[in-house]
Amino acid sequence: MKSESKIVVGSEEWCALPQLNIPAINVRVDSGAKTSALHAVNIMPFKKNGEPWVSFEVHPLQNDGRTTVYCEAPVIDKRRIKSSSGLGELRYVIRTTISIAGSSWDIEVTLTNRVSMGYRMLLGRQAMAGIMLVDPEASCLLGSPTDDVLVGYYMDQKKKPSGLNIGVLASNPELYSNRRIIEAGEERGHNMEFINIKDCYIKLDGKNPEMHYRGGRLLNQFDAIIPRIRPSMTFYGCALTRHFEAIGVYTQNSASAIASSRDKLYSLQLLINNGLPIPTTGFANSPLDTNDLIKMVGGAPLIVKLLEGTQGKGVVLAETKKAAESLINAFKSLHANILVQEFVKEANGKDIRCFVINGKVVASIMRIAAPGEFRANIHMGGSAQLVKITPEERKIAILAAKTMNLKVAGVDIIRGENGPLLLEVNSSPGLEGIEGATSKDIAGMMIESIEKDLHKSNRKKK
Known part of the structure; x- marks a missing residue:
């Protein structure tokens, strides 16, 4: 679409980068960004005829780690670019041709891993100046290629899996975390498959135990399973995970570790038995103990927390003694199991999420509650930002994951006036907030952890 010789585009469009052999890529058109950026991995500088060049791989299609285009280009600059998360990064800059709506021109593009972003490419205002007009309310004004067309474009760039068979055991294939894990595994050459918990069933047999999938298919061929079990499916999901373990399949988190982490009371008991600091917490059964329970936590x-709640659900703030009495007694009358916990005012609606993989904190963010909320929950309108954790906080996060026997864990910490306090250990931590805030490939780190663990296991067998 053209207006007064300028191309009118929406907030996203499809374009081509012919010099890089990319016939179609979906771009985010953002006049608020100065520089254009292309998703690139395995970025390697080299010399050609004495001049600086760079080689890199592009996965041009969103949520597709198998389609890979190998590219080479001269380096025209190296610049420190600040990402949307505020993190500075030194990037290679190349010049390449963009084609859109029958027009072509040269643009400068920085190379960066945009794996946590919604688009494989960002088109900034420098690339649009004098050529394009943006209608931010519109989308794909210039049309979109069909799936069949994209398959035809990239038929020869589809990597055949040659690595491990890895299953993601979960409930929602469209969830960001599940999509990212599958994509990260495909990028590393593995055969990734989403396994829906509700479609699995098991055969218990002392000689020949089996895992079946809807339609009678056997699921005994996997090298590894990544359990991503939603709270409402904990019992059945853990039963399936346990059965995978029984038939010799590696599971990134064990069924017993997941079950322990989901039992809020039991997990807190395990944590304090290992000397970890938690907010003062009370648990009682009889309404006759309500007053002492309130006094006990200050x-x-x-x-007030439901034992089976998660992601901020089933967590209520009682601001007065009367409200606390009414709330606690109401829950007890419904025979709901609850914890009563001290409210740490100085946390000021903030907590720290540490992402732990195989005994190492690989990323940490501060989550900030939405206005009027006391829970620092991204799913409830909160925000996240980078944070530098203290050595004590790092030690707490690592020990908490180890105590719960979790290879992958999200450890939540608040900062009290007397030091950090451990809130919770999550066995299926979400990736969207932490990848978005840190720009780190957390999903890739999870896959790498499986590779290392299976490599060690195979060496021991030999």
């Missing part, structure tokens, strides 16, 4: 305001 009085109102206080937090």
Whole structure:
């Protein structure tokens, strides 16, 4: 679409980068960004005829780690670019041709891993100046290629899996975390498959135990399983995970570790038995103990938590003693198991999420509650930003994951006036907030952890 010789585009469009052999890529058109950026991995500088060049791989299609285009280009600059998360990064800059709506021109593009972003390419205002007009309310004004067309474009760039067979055991294939894990595994050459928990069933047999999938298919061929079990499916999901373990399949988190982490009371008991600091917490059965329970945690305001709640659900702030009494007694009358926990005012609606993989904190963010909320929850309108954790906080996060026997864990910490306090250890931590805030490939690190663990296991067998 053209207006007064300028191309009118929406907030996203499809374009081509012919010099890089990329016939179609979906771009985010962002006049608020100065520089254009292309998703690139395995970026390697080299010399050609004495001049600086760079080789890199592009996965041009979103959520597709198998389609890979190998590219080479001269380096025209190296620049420190600040990402949307505020993190500075030194990037290679190349010049290449962009084709859109029958027009072509040269643009400068920085190379960076945009794996946590919604688009494989960002088109900034420098590339659009004098050529394009943006209608931010519109989308794909210039049309979109069909799936069949994309398959035809990239038929020869599809990598055949040659690595491990890895299954993601979960409930929602469209969830960001599940999509990212599958994509990260495909990028590393593995055969990735989403396994829906509700479609699995098991055969218990002392001589020949089996895992079946809807339609009678056997699922005994996997090298590894990544359990991503939602709270409502904990019992059945853990039963399946346990059965995979029984038939000799590696599971990134064990069924027993997942079950322990989901039991809030039991997990807190395990954590304090290892000397980890938690907010003062009370647990009682009889309504006759309500007043002493409130007094035990320092009085109102206080937090009331359902034992089976997660992601901020089933967590309520009682601001007065009367409200606390009513709330606690109401839950007890419904025979709900609850914890009563001290409210740490100085946390000020913030907590720290540490992402731990195989005993190492690989990323950490501060989550900030939405206005009017006391829970620092991204799913409830909160935000996230980079944070530098203290050595004590790092030690707590690592010990907490080890205590729960979790190879992958999200450890939540708040900063109290007397030091850090451990809130919770999550066995299926989400990736969207932490990858978005840190620009780190956390999903790739999870896959790498499996590779290392299986390599060690195979060496021991030999």
